[in-house]
Amino acid sequence: MTDNKLRCAMVYRLDGGSGGSPKAVILASYDHANQYESHGGSGGDLYGGKGGDYAKAVSKVIANDPPGGLAEGGKVGGFKVVQSDQHQVVYGADKDGLCYCVITGLGYQSRIAIQFLEELASEWSAQFGADAKKAVENSLNKKSKKTLTAMCKKYEDPTNVDKASKVLGQVDKVKGQMQDNIANMLKNTEAAESLAEKSDQLNEQASVFKKNSKTLKKQMAWKNLKMTLILGGVVILVLIVILVPLIVKLKQLGE
Template sequence: MTDANIRCALVYRIDSSLGVSMLAKYDYSTDYEAHDGAASEGALYAGRGNYGDAVTMVLKNDPPGSGSEVGTIGGFKVVQSDAHQVVYGGDSDGICIAVVTGLRYPSRVATQMITETYAEYMKALGEKAKTAKPNSLNRPSKPILTDMCKKFSDPNSIDKASALLGKVEGVKVQMQDNIASMLQNMEQTEAISNTASQLNEQASVFKKKSTDLKRQMKCKSLKMTLIIASLIIIILLVILVPMISNAKKANEENEGGN
């Protein structure tokens, strides 16, 4: 019979020369049964013996990868038996966190638990874990492993919380996009306003120049009219004065002959 319970949490150091060393182990199923009086398949496995030996064998046969960056855990793997599974991952220094759960416990939640456990563990005991002797960190590790096992004991609540956080993050991203779009629209509106102001200024300058040009054209037109009129008057004078003079002379001659 399978379940979705956490059995055990373990911390290892994997060294190329020293091999696999278990630094700490916390049997959550034993504590859970002792406090709640629950009898489950976890009791059978705890009574049967040692999760540590089984997980050590798994790590020797199929060691984890490592995180893509220094100080991160990754290379997660899942190994299943008939009744339970081992989910584990490691970092670039050989520190490995492993969790034993029932088969119905979601591996994605176990991976999340390992990631958070690793972060808290490295803050508190990271330096000691790099040089500690086997089984020497059981006591200082227990508070961290206990808190993580309790936090992730109900995978459904973790999934709901993750989904809620995902929705919140999605809303935040959408709000950021909306704000960015609003700012962009404001910048575009300001640019359009500046362009309109420039166009208004240019229109005012053009209007002033056109008025000045119109005034200048009127002055030129008036000057041309005066010049043409003067020329016509001069031409008429040139033509009429001799004619009038000749007419007077002819008139005078006629009067003298009589």
């Protein structure tokens, strides 16, 4: 998993190099991520493996592939970018043989890393360039810590120093907001469709209930009519049974 974090910054002195690879002597380093980067697999050699010293590992990278076309006038040039599967080392050197390096995540744009090295070279060489010519390994760590710390803090967020990154960040933010809005719209649409579907179901159920109630009402009315007719018939039959014998007796008495 890649990221855009700035890990650490280093300054080397390139000794020798005529007829062979130069020796990269580490003069100062600052671990901005406050941890040694270790990584197995294809990138393991780059960071010295588990528990290894990243500064020594990067010195091997520089020795194997030194910067080309050293810049004039106190500027840094001949930049190289070496990547593992998770990190990258960006480095370049000036005409005095001072090599400036930075380790970042793969998501950190190399052009911003180069901008970082150019500004670092300008400030660091002005303050410690004279000492660097004869300094021994790691002897300028304490002196240059303030400068390295300030530079890393300034460049830890690329949008602070790069307008294009800032614009891209704003575009990503707007894009994310638009995606959220679209997702909310889709949720609202789904909710509205679900509500409409439930409303249709309720309307259909109400229609069926109304139809069934009418049918039941007719059935009950017909049953009531039949009961009325049956009761009327029974009453008439009872009257006939009672009245007919009386009428017959009255007629016999009258004769």
